[in-house]
Every structure is written in structure tokens, then in C-alpha cells.
Amino acid sequence: MAATASTASTLLPGPVAGSPRSGSAACAPSAFRRRRRPAVRCQSTSVDKQQQEQPPKPKQRNLLDNASNLLTNFLSGGNLGAMPVAEGAVTDLFGKPLFFSLYDWFLEHGSVYKLAFGPKSFVVVSDPIVARHILRENAFCYDKGVLAEILKPIMGKGLIPADLDTWKQRRKVITPGFHALFIEAMVRIFTKCSERTISKLEELTESEGQVLLDLEAEFSNLALDIIGLGVFNFDFDSVTKESPVIKAVYGTLFEAEHRSTFYIPYWNIPLTKWIVPRQRKFHSDLKVINDCLDNLIKNAKETRQEADVEKLQQRDYSSLKDVSLLRFLVDMRGADVDDRQLRDDLMTMLIAGHETTAAVLTWSVFLLAQSPTRMRKAQAEVDSVLSNGAITVESLKKLEYIKLIILESLRLYPQPPLLIRRSLRPDKLPGGYNGAKEGYEIPTGTDIFVSIYNLHRSPYFWDRPNEFEPERFSVQKKDESIEGWSGFDPNRSPGAMYPNEIIADFAFLPFGGGPRKCVGDQFAVLESTVALALLLRKFDVKLRGSPDEVEMVTGATIHTKNGLWCRLRRRT
């Protein structure tokens, strides 16, 4: 089945929003360039009081929209019981990122609605109680549906698209790889790579004390270097150079995003692989990466030192030359696996851990640059915490405000903005807040979007949902009128590294939730904390032009259309 363009612009889970950004302005994938959206003031989807009280008027639909909705209803068997139906206008596809429309329909139709859109229909969920049911309480009733179909040619049987049986086996093996000493070793890698970026920026500001550059591109390179070293001990060094492998990685990411925005699964049409130039390029890019990964796997296997998991987790990571996840996976006793599966695992991690982190850093700077008081507060924390000694997991714990900034950026710009599921059996979704008391029956094969964007900006669960307020995570919040939601309580998950889905009872899902929650959450939070802290320690950052000029586009991640152009000035 094809990914429809309706699913499109928000389809992929993570990081496949690739755009070749080596040092230049971000190159938005073509589907997003089709129509220039008027500049979006990213922070304001304007959910003001009036809008909440008076649902937006349904948009005028044209012939194409009506035909499309008729087709949808015909193909998808009409309504799902009492579930409200939003008949999306296909013309909206060309106007703005889909998740903006999903938000408007959420305000109009409620927390669970069926979206009849193009030739397909989806259930859109914007409610923590329903999200908890799908992601945690009944998680194994769902797989990744459309998403898996798109990602399989790239990630094979990696964790994200894997069928449930493969996923269970591989998740059991991969999760222990993210143990405490590995994370500590990663912090050293985050620091080394971030310092390399900072040195480059220092050189650029050497003569004039300031420079104008696209920070999104810099973050993209930085995140690529980190994920390469952390996952398979390969130094892309993309911050300072270009290479065929780097180009191939960006090329592959770019194609993955293009696929997510296309009606027809053109990549399944026989012979296109040889005839269509972009398909040929994609396959040659994939071959470059696969050859590189195969080599790394071969080397790791040749130097294998088999040991039990516990022993591996206690290795002296400070003296190991290769601290990567690949080393761990290859050395693990009893986890013999073929090279193909290992390669799929690595490719998945490379893609899942790259653009997501680059995006959260980009939006953190974007938001901070508009809030000079918070920028100064963040810099004061960095100055005081990092003034003495090396960066360690312990010192990072003290960078509490930086971490809250990262998490608040993920609230406003979740990566990915949608989670995708398909029901493997009939299920009954809870009605959620303001929904049908008896819930909603759904048949096997129902495609679901859990809209993290809507959840994170829900006027029912957040105060001032569109404002950037990192401080909000320190405050308890409980709304007795919302039956079935335990509210926001920072004490619910003592010792948590960051405000997570447990603390917010699924109203906040920065890394998903339930068994398929992100395996790299701690990796990502610490990585972003180090990178942002080191940048703020050395530089003041101002946006070039007004925030309105920074247009948002989405694929797997929410990124900017033309990069995040900032003026960096050395701090005195």
C-alpha cells in the first residue's frame, strides 16, 4: 500500500527528514517546496480563548475535495460508530504542513476523530488517555503500518519497522547496550564532537568576533558525527569535511522523506531501480552506506571478544578504543545474529538518532534567541556549572535549566510530530477527554496517527500551550474535571533524567511511551544538553531577521525550510 500524500508530510517517525545540509542552507525536500506557505510564526498556532469556544468554521471545499472524501468513505467502509469525522480537504495538502490542519480539526472535532482524506482514512488521536491505551496498555495490538512499509527498504528489520517477533528479539538485545558506562562514554564523545564544532565556530569568528551562519546545518553535521561514533565507531567528521559516505547518508535520508510524501509507492514498480535516475541514485547511495556498515561489522566480528551482558556492561570504558553499540552487540554472548540484521539495526539507529537531535537543537536555539532573559539565565547556569572541570554525567545533572529548554523545545516541536500505528486486531479505544463515554470500536487494519503535536499543544492539558516556558515542567498540575488523567506531577518519576511521559501521564511524549519508546532517549537528552551548553558558553546567538521568516516544514521531523540563520557573537 502506498503512503498517501495525506499521511505524507508527517509520516516518518524520526529523523528521516533528511536534507543535505553540509554547511549550506537547508535544502527542503521538493514536496515541501511545491507551495510556499506564508511565513509561519512558529510559536503561534493561535489557540486563543475565542477559538476554543467557537470551533473554526469548516473550510470551503472544492470538487476535488468532495470527490476525494466520497472515495475515502467508499473505500474505508464509512463511519466508526460515534467517532466524529473530519473530512479533510485534499487541497490542504498543498497549503501547509499536515499537522497544522490536524490541529485545527482537533479543536473542531475533538480528541479522537476519523480523518477522511484522499483515498484513505486515519483515526487521529490527540488525547493522553487514548495515547496511553495505544502505546502502552494495548501496545501489542498495533504495529507501525504505513511507516513500516516506507522504511523497510531502508531499515529492513531494524527496530522501527520490524515485525513484532523480530522487534521483541532485537529490543531485548539492544536495550542493555545503553547501560550506564556506555552513556558515560557517550558523554565524552558528545563533548569531543561539540568542541570540534565550537572550534570551527571560533575560527569563523576569529577576525570579526561574529559570524552569520546556518546553525541547523551545523547541528545536523554535529549529530551525524556523534551518532556515527556512538553507534558504530565511525568518525564521519562531517563538521570539517565532506565525504562520499556523508553524501550517501544525506541522499538516503532525502529519498526516505520523498517517499513519505508520495501517493504511489513508485519504489516498488519493477525496473524503476535501474531506469529512474533518482531511484538509481538512491540505490547507489544505499550501497555506499551498506558497504561501509558491512565493513565495520566485519571488523567488529574479526575482533570479537565474547562475554556475558553483565561483564560487557562492566568493561572499563575509559580505556576502550571502541565504545560503540556495535562493539557491544557483536561481543554479547548468545546474541549471534546475521550481518544483515546487524546492518539493519545500525542503519535504523543512524537514521533515528540523527535528524531528531539536530532538530531539537535547532528549535531550542530558535526559541531561546527570542527570549533574551531565558538566554541569559541559561548562560548563567552554564557558566556556573561548567566553570570547573570536565563535563560528566554528574555535572550534566546540574544543567537543569538547559535540559528543561531542550524538553520544552520538544514539546513545541516534537520530533516526530506524529506516531503511526495500525491495529492488528479489532480494538476499543477509550473516548478520552470530551469523547464518547463508551469509547470507539475500531476494526483490524485501522491506521492511526497519534498526534504528538496536538497533545503537546492541547489547550485542555497545558496552560498557555503555545508559549515557550521551560519553567512549566517544575510545576504540578492536576485537573479534577479530566477523568482518567492523573495530571502533571514532577514527583511521579523520582530520579528521572528529564520530564517524561510518566510525569505527564502521557500528555507529554517527547520520546514516545510504552514498549516502543525511544531506546536513545537518555543518549539524546545528554547529547543535546552538552551541545547547547557548549554553544551558549562561548556565543550569544541572535536570529537573522524576524522569527516569522523561519518557515517550518515537516517530514519525519519538523525542520526549517531554509535553515536557521543566526548571528553568532563571541561572548566576552
Ligand code: HEM
Ligand atoms: C531528540 C532526539 C530523539 C527524539 C525526539 C526521538 C524520538 C523518538 C520517538 C518519539 C520514538 C517512538 C516512535 C514510535 O513510537 O513510533 C523513537 C523511537 C526510536 N528511537 Fe528515538 N528519538 C531521538 C533520538 C534517538 C537516538 C539518539 C537514538 C539511537 C541512538 C534513537 C533510536 C530510536 C529507536 C531505535 C527507536 C525505535 C524503538 C522501538 O521501536 O523499539 N532515537 N524515538
